[in-house]
Amino acid sequence: MAPALALLVLCQVALYTTVTSKNVCGRPFVTDGIEESTLKRLYELGEEVTPTCEKGYLPSTATPRRMTCTSTGEWTRSDLACSPKMCPIPRPLQPLAMGRTEAPFKSVLNYTCDDGYVMQGANESSCLHDGTWNNPPPLCKAVNCPLPKPPRDGRIAFDKPVTGSTTMYGQGWTYECNQRMAPSFERGSCMADGSAAEPPVCREVSCTIPPAIPNGFITFAVIRQHGYKEKVKYACNEHHILDGEAEIECQNSGNWSSKPVCRAPCAVGIKRGRIFYNSKKLWIADLKPNRVLHGEHVVFYCLNRAERCGYPVVSTCNDGTLPIPECFVEPGKVEYTIRAKTLPSEITMCAASPPARPA
Missing domain, CATH: 2.10.70.10 (Complement Module, domain 1)
Incomplete structure (x- = not known):
């Protein structure tokens, strides 16, 4: 069995030598868009190929150069490029x-x-x-939705006029109930799946007597329970600032909407020095009364010791509290009285404030 196997191997080697001893070229390399389906696997020396573009591609030239199989087994270059339509x-x-x-x-x-x-x-x-x-x-x-059903003992107010028996996606509406009644929810809309929620339930709703607020009062209101959508209005005592909506409304949940807060004024907590307030540069003794309203700004003056110049630092009144900047040093009585011109507020102002120190 071994001699037959050796003979078979020798025959295969001889056959391979016979085929490959000829000068041939393989399939030419083509760029994207050039038609490949008509190309053969092997070409003999001297054979020529004229490349063409595939369907859906435009040729760079109407008469492309022929490609020739050379004696080295390589192809001459083509000048054809195919660009997609x-x-x-x-x-x-x-x-x-x-x-x-x-x-x-x-x-x-x-x-x-x-x-x-x-x-x-x-x-x-x-x-x-x-x-x-x-x-x-x-x-x-x-998407279209069927017109929503009104609540029992109520009606619907559409955001935009509607016609026919349907409404478009995104259209919204408000549910309203008869007097002294409130819907369990107030808003509805045509949803992306073409549906709308079932109508709310109308029920009697009342809110408790409106709550008092510190440093404020209710204006022109009878102290009683209030019905749905009824409103009361607040105001603040003198020199206090109202923070929030002045009016509150009885909601469908039976609770009032958020009540406002009356923010307290601040006193400037220094005895000696000069400040900048309300567009004026003032000695603290001239601030009469010593009062700054909530949200107002006060400028204090600090000393840059390295440059021997002064620089301003702003502080803001926040509900009765006006922080004094850490860099501010209140002058002594003698310095304030006799050498006032040397205070940071009176000397040359710095070109720029020094960088803040890390907390």
Whole structure:
């Protein structure tokens, strides 16, 4: 059995030598877009090939140079380049294509619709060899909902006028109840799935006697329980600032909306020094009364010891508290009385404030 096997191997080697001893070329290397289906696997010395472009590609020249199989087993170069045909991108889609106006052959456009819209047409389109799309852009049609049912003992107020028996996605409305009654929820809308919630329940709702607020009072109101949507108005004592909505409303939950707060004024807590307040530079003794309203700003003056100059630091009154900047040093009585011109507020101002020290 061994001699027969050795003979078979020798025959195979001889056959391979016979085939490969000829000068041949393999299939020529071609760039993208050149037609390959007509090319053979092997070519003999001197054979020629004229390359052509595939369907859907444009040739760079009408008479491309022939490629020849040389004695080295290599091909001469071709001067043909094939570029894909282009399909014009529909104008409404160009902003989504980052400004591009065309797409190359074999490109695919995928379409989606926003929530609340139903697609009519194909959800994708391919660029064909003739520079056209195989499907037109689809339409995105808004979802319609049947008109909502009004609540028992109530009605519906639409945000926009409606006609017919349906309303479009996104349309909203407010539920209203008869006098002294409140809906269990107030708003509804046509949803993305084409449905609307069941109507709310109308029930009697009342809010407790309006609460008092520190440093404030209720204006022109009878101290009693109030019904749904009734309002009361607050005001603050003198020199206090109202923070929040002046009016509160009895809500459908039986609770009042958020009540405002009266913010207290601040006193400037120094005995000696000069400040900048209300567009004026004042000695603290001239601030009469010593009072700054909530939210107002006061400028203190600090000393840059290295540069021997003064710089301003702003502080803000916040509900009765006016922080004194850490850099501010209140002068002594003698310094304040006799050498006032050497205080940081009176000397040359620095070109820039020094960087803040880390906390």
